[in-house]
Amino acid sequence: MKYIDEFRDGALAHRLATAIAAETEPGRTYHLMEFCGGHTHAISRYGITDLLPPSVRMIHGPGCPVCVLPIGRVDLAIDLALQQRVILATYGDCLRVPASNGLSLLKAKARGGDVRMVYSPADALTLAQAHPEREVVFFAIGFETTTPPTALVIKQAARLGLTNFSVVCNHVLTPAAITNILESPEVRQLGTLPLDDHRQPTLRVLCRGVPQAGSDRGFRAARRDAGHPDAGAPDQPGPRRGRERVHPRRQPRGQSQGAGPGVRGVRAAPHVRVAWAGPGAIQCVAHP
Amino acid sequence: MCLAIPVRVVELLSDAAALVDLDGIRKEISLALVDGVEVGDYVIMHVGYALARLDPDEAERTLALFAAATAEQSP
Numbered sequence: 001m002k003y004i005d006e007f008r009d010g011a012l013a014h015r016l017a018t019a020i021a022a023e024t025e026p027g028r029t030y031h032l033m034e035f036c037g038g039h040t041h042a043i044s045r046y047g048i049t050d051l052l053p054p055s056v057r058m059i060h061g062p063g064c065p066v067c068v069l070p071i072g073r074v075d076l077a078i079d080l081a082l083q084q085r086v087i088l089a090t091y092g093d094c095l096r097v098p099a100s101n102g103l104s105l106l107k108a109k110a111r112g113g114d115v116r117m118v119y120s121p122a123d124a125l126t127l128a129q130a131h132p133e134r135e136v137v138f139f140a141i142g143f144e145t146t147t148p149p150t151a152l153v154i155k156q157a158a159r160l161g162l163t164n165f166s167v168v169c170n171h172v173l174t175p176a177a178i179t180n181i182l183e184s185p186e187v188r189q190l191g192t193l194p195l196d197d198h199r200q201p202t203l204r205v206l207c208r209g210v211p212q213a214g215s216d217r218g219f220r221a222a223r224r225d226a227g228h229p230d231a232g233a234p235d236q237p238g239p240r241r242g243r244e245r246v247h248p249r250r251q252p253r254g255q256s257q258g259a260g261p262g263v264r265g266v267r268a269a270p271h272v273r274v275a276w277a278g279p280g281a282i283q284c285v286a287h288p
Numbered sequence: 289m290c291l292a293i294p295v296r297v298v299e300l301l302s303d304a305a306a307l308v309d310l311d312g313i314r315k316e317i318s319l320a321l322v323d324g325v326e327v328g329d330y331v332i333m334h335v336g337y338a339l340a341r342l343d344p345d346e347a348e349r350t351l352a353l354f355a356a357a358t359a360e361q362s363p
């Protein structure tokens with residue numbers, strides 16, 4: 001496959017590994033964090049860790065959308081399936097996540113909850129169309145990249161006039177998380193790594209590498225506020241119990257913030273504090 | 289859910305949908321998030337949606353970088 005096979009060339013990979021090893025300074029160790037679960041998957045699948053010299057260590061972070069999901073969100077999904085008796089649709093990744101009382105969505109399904117694994121938010125929408133007599137809740141999750149498809153099905157549901165389709169939004173933006181990590185004392189001790197012979201602060205270097213991230217202005221705001229998590233920002237309200245219809249309360253405006261492909265009328269919520277299961281509360285600031 | 293994979297567009301369908309091929313597996317996906325996709329293009333597919341077209345220029349630049357980085361070892 002053109003432009004696919006060229007990137008799976010083992011001989012080239014070995015030459016690159018040799019080139020990387022030649023670049024490392026003796027006596028120095030390098031810690032590189034890949035950001036995306038897709039990267040982590042590729043690193044494991046293709047044995048890249050073993051190709052790198054011992055002084056270069058990959059750190060898998062900051063956590064995938066599923067593993068940073070607070071337990072209360074999974075409890076909510078289980079409650080929707082078992083008590084509210086909705087059709088609860090979500091990605092397969094969420095099904096085994098441990099919840100309170102030894103439960104998971106998979107165990108809730110075994111107890112009679114109508115939990116459906118979907119590949120795409122469009123599949124959840126199809127479920128709602130196929131079961132007009134049932135409430136269908138899509139338990140949406142993912143970083144910036146996964147958010148636009150969720151936004152699209154919300155708009156599509158409104159256009160179709162569906163009244164039995166709702167979304168529990170667990171989408172989170174990543175720049176605030178990476179800023180939190182970069183500003184931690186442990187990472188500050190590691191120092192910076194020059195790229196392209198320009199010695200720049202680590203933050204700048206890494207921000208450029210964050211896929212689909214917001215503008216520098218957004219980063220600066222996130223960085224500034226990361227040090228003052230309580231500075232005038234209200235807590236994000238928890239997910240609403242029960243159900244909320246998909247029809248927007250106000251006229252949509254603007255483009256999505258920080259997302260990859262934008263969806264008109266969808267914006268990141270400004271000034272929210274989001275709980276991540278690993279690092280804890282993270283201040284997210286979307287520029288207006 | 290985190291995986292995004294390159295697939296080839298084999299047929300354009302109505303409602304901004306397309307039939308794509310991945311090593312013989314065919315699936316209908318949405319093109320609602322990308323503009324100007326044509327049959328034969330490669331797109332990055334994620335949760336049933338094309339997120340971006342595979343950019344041949346970008347791919348060539350990356351391959352050129354690989355070549356430059358490994359030039360000294362080439363026979």
